[in-house]
Each structure stands twice: as structure tokens, then as C-alpha cells.
Amino acid sequence: MMSQIKAVRGTRDLLPPETELWNRVEATARRVFERYAFGEIRTPIFEDTQLFARGVGEETDIVSKEMYTWEDRPRAQSEKAQMLTLRPENTAGVVRAYIEHKLGDSGLLQKLYYIGPQFRRERPQKGRYRQFFQIGAEVIGPVSAGSESPLRDAEVLEMLATFLDELGVTGWTLELNSVGSAQDRPRYVEALRAALTDVAPTLCVDCQRRAVTNPLRVLDCKVLDDQDKINALPKIAEFLDEESRAHFAAVLAALDACGVRYTVNPRLVRGLDYYTRTTFEFTHGGLGAQNALLGGGRYDGLSEAIGGPKAPGIGFAIGADRLVLTLQAAASGEMAGALADVYVAPLGEARQAEALVLARELRRAGLRVELGEGSFRLKKSFEMGNKVARAIVLFGEDEAKSGVMTVKDFATGEQTKVARGDLAEFLRK
């Protein structure tokens, strides 16, 4: 026997009834985002590898070791093969589209959201897959359109709080920080590096390594005994220039004004090179090591980094897989599959074609109808109907002749005779 073909490592099938939850999450996102005047953008699932190398950052783990990259087939022998990559995130693609279609020339702020799969070749874990789904949005535009304003940051954060609330997610925490301008960050990293030369040898082995390879990561360390020493390290807030400082203060003031709860976390640093100023994360307990539900930040220099005009922006990406996980945990237990409104049971194979007509009438009237099978014995029709629908309509010889249907409600056990013309109305209640 041939070996069975299975979904590849880190990918999975989403099946009903779980897909119902996915649809609810996506529908809520669309509804909320559109209320904030966002429009949907769909960018290709693969792009020129250079887009991510230049946009996300050559030195990031994502680009250096987690991308699905391959060489395209050259069209002609003379042509050089192009390197292509499955998108590991969607912001770079959106900014590329912004540049390519000269969206900034409208003079307007572009507010774009996306929903789709992303790909990273990481070791799979619960809540972390190699094909994962993100719901994200970007606010980007020329400075003259107000794209640099702290109001944009606050508006996006307030929108996310509303989104989570409307979805019924409870117990989330918003943490935010400012990582400063493109000039501030390198100065901070140097100061951190300097401070670590003394402190690092007393820290855990992981941090001793991080101190050299990626000093910012020391701030993420979770070893309890080292927390005091890490808190005593220089804070990035001390290295912000006047403008960045005022910008961050304005973001916080706007959040206070509309009552969005947050925690300033001076140790929140994010992994992508393009972030400037505001960075944030919404976390949720019960997700284990993958506790970030969504993350984002401002990226004032990204457009220029990939060859575009100056176009400051701010955006976020929601980890839909993790969001669905937390919703499932909260809904603990009852995940009732979608029940049809009615099960139409033809009694005898001679009734089958007419039963399809009856089902069609009810479906056109907007009811969810499951159509049974005439060869089933009556008892079996009832058993089947009881599993998939709220009520059953018997369609046998008597009903076909008289035009009066027999309906039984599975919940109450009540059985009623209903004229065919009144059936849809009767079942709707």
C-alpha cells in the first residue's frame, strides 16, 4: 500500500465547526475595521525575496532563517532566475503596493486591512504554525495627510480594543512602548551593550549570549532572579529625542482620553527592523509561550527602505490562529455544530425527486435545509434528522397527495400538520 499523504509539518486543515469560529472572527474584523473607514487590500502570497530582505531586515531571524524561498524558473535562457519568497508577514507587501500604485499621490491617508495566510519555517507548536493566518491593517500616507500624527496610533489602538471587546475576548492586556526614531535606537543599543559588559556575566547563560548577539533580547529574559538587574539597565525612554518623546506622550494622552487601558512596558522591543517610535502588543494569558495575540507598531522609514517616497505608517497584525485558540478556550465545552432548521425526509425512494422540490422551496425561502434519503427506514430518518436539524418534515405518500406536511419539532416533541404553502413560515419561528 502506498504511504498516506498527510498535511505537511506545521500546516493543518480547518474543519467545521471550527471554521464557523474563524468566519466570526473575520466578519467581526471586517465590520469593525470598516467602521473606522478601512478598505480591504489583497496582495500576492509570494513576492520578490528582496522585498522582505530590505523591508523586514536582513539580520532578522525571519529573513535569515525562516523564509520559504525558491528560485523561479527563468523564462529565457538569457534571463536571470528570480528569487521568490512566500510572504512571512504582510506589511512589506502592503507598502510595496502603496509605492507601486502611487497611492500617496492622492494626498490621502491610506487605511488598508488584509486577511490571509503567512508563512514562516519555524518549529511548530500550539498557536504557532508554518502556515498561519493574520488579520492586519496599515495606516500609511504622506506626512501632509497626517500620517505621522500620534492620533493615528491612538486610533488604531482604540480600534483594536473595540475589536477584541466586540469579539468577546476578555482578559487581554495592552502593552506599549516607544523605540524612538531610526537614530535613537542605535544609540540605545550601544548604551545597552556598554552596560551589559559589566552585568552580563552575572546573568543566565542565554543572556550572556544575547548580550553579544542581540542585546535588545536581554530585555525579554524571563529568569526570575535576574529581573532586578535587567530593570536596572538603561531604558530606551532615556534615549528618545524630544520629538519622539512628545509623540509618545500624545499617544498615551489620547488613549487616556478614550479610556483604553494600557501598560507602558519599557522592555517591549519588537523583532522587526522597520519599527520606529510606538510599538505595542496585546497579550493574553493561557496561550503559553505564544502569549502575543497581536503586535504592531509605527514604521516611519519602511517605504524609503524599499525604494519608495517618504510615507510614515502604523500597523498591526493579529495572530488569527491564537485568537481562535483563546476564543475556543473561553467557549469551553459547547461548540454546537450548525444545526439545519429542518430535515426533509422522503419516505420511500418514489418520493425523492418531489422531496428535492420541497427542499428547494424551503431553501429559497431562506431556511437551512438538510435533505434526507428515501431508502432510509422511518426510524433512521428520525435518527439522522435529530442529529443535524431542529425539526423534521415527513414527506410520504399521504403528504404528497394531501399537500399537508407532517412536521415534528425535535426539542419539544410536538407534531403538527402544516399546509405546504405555510411550511416555510411555520418553520421560521
Added chain:
RNA sequence: GCGGCUAUAGUUCAGUGGCAGAACGCCGGUCUGUGGCACCGGAUGUCGUGGGUUCGACCCCCACUAGCCGCCCCA
């Protein structure tokens, strides 16, 4: 990429170096125009894959694959 745990029926899981098990679910019957409840009966399966040790391996050993937990990193 690194470390640890795990893999037996559709599902959740027991199990022993000597015939493969339970519960739930599924199928059939008691009941040929009435489901749920009850009772009776039935099928569950290459014991993840491949090799090795052994008279004999689901069990012991090795490799591989996948999942989970942690690390790295991140949504």
C-alpha cells in the same frame, strides 16, 4: 535550528515479552409512519513508519516522521 515528553479503534485513553482492551461514538435489532431513553447484538485496528534484539515485540533497542512542552524567535 536545540532540549524534553508523547504516538494503541472515529474520539478520549488503559494495557502486557506469549490470542488487542474500556468508555463514548458508529452500525444493526427489540420497533415496517415516529427520534431522544432503555435493553440486546456487531464492527472497530498494519498498536505512527522503517529497521534491530528475541523461539516470539504493541511492549526492549536504534533511526525516521508527526504532535505537544520549553528554548531561539515571533502573530
